Amino acid sequence: MPVETYLEVGAKRTFAGALDWPGWCRSSRHEDDALEALLAYGPRYAGVLKGSGVHFSPPARASTFDVVERLKGDATTDFGAPSIAPKADAKPVDRRWLARNEKIIRACWAAFDRAAENVDGPLTKGPRGGGREVDAIVAHVVGAEASYVRMIGAKTPPFAEADAVAVRDDERAVVHEGIERAVTDGIPEGPRGGKRWSARYFVRRAMWHVLDHAWEIEDRS
Numbered sequence: 182m183p184v185e186t187y188l189e190v191g192a193k194r195t196f197a198g199a200l201d202w203p204g205w206c207r208s209s210r211h212e213d214d215a216l217e218a219l220l221a222y223g224p225r226y227a228g229v230l231k232g233s234g235v236h237f238s239p240p241a242r243a244s245t246f247d248v249v250e251r252l253k254g255d256a257t258t259d260f261g262a263p264s265i266a267p268k269a270d271a272k273p274v275d276r277r278w279l280a281r282n283e284k285i286i287r288a289c290w291a292a293f294d295r296a297a298e299n300v301d302g303p304l305t306k307g308p309r310g311g312g313r314e315v316d317a318i319v320a321h322v323v324g325a326e327a328s329y330v331r332m333i334g335a336k337t338p339p340f341a342e343a344d345a346v347a348v349r350d351d352e353r354a355v356v357h358e359g360i361e362r363a364v365t366d367g368i369p370e371g372p373r374g375g376k377r378w379s380a381r382y383f384v385r386r387a388m389w390h391v392l393d394h395a396w397e398i399e400d401r402s
Contacts, residue, residue: 190251223239330387
């Protein structure tokens with residue numbers, strides 16, 4: 182079956198994401214390379230969803246991807262993070278969508294937790310000697326998700342980086358409540374009419390971030 186895919190094309194980097202599979206999103210400098218990267222990570226994504234109750238079979242070739250939308254990227258795209266919501270993320274959400282995506286979210290969180298817990302010793306450094314250690318990555322991911330969830334009208338209490346692990350479960354409960362409220366009541370308007378994310382885009386962006394760092398930890402362990 183074709184996999185509906187979108188491309189977010191910046192001046193220096195392109196992201197390829199599968200519309201129906203939050204978290205399965207990879208990047209490279211050029212469109213074809215981004216699609217090849219997405220293909221290469223299909224088996225890893227399948228491993229994330231194994232046992233989740235959501236069936237996923239990774240495609241065998243890049244030609245399976247049906248690119249249905251090309252988005253113009255921005256400075257955030259070139260910096261290394263997806264930044265633009267595809268049109269499909271404006272579609273309404275319902276209880277069926279919620280049930281499926283909650284399973285995917287839990288699977289992505291579990292994959293990140295396993296990666297962090299299985300580290301034995303310092304992570305390898307980058308070519309220039311950089312890169313966060315595990316505790317800093319966990320704090321970064323938890324902090325980012327606290328920021329992301331505000332974009333759908335929910336809010337987590339402030340916390341220090343040192344408390345990230347302790348507050349992680351409470352924050353995740355807020356995420357689930359926020360998504361469920363988005364389904365039942367819709368997304369509230371932002372302060373002074375400010376921008377909000379759709380529930381679909383929140384899940385897409387947040388799970389990309391979770392898996393991107395889960396796979397970083399695995400690759401650097």
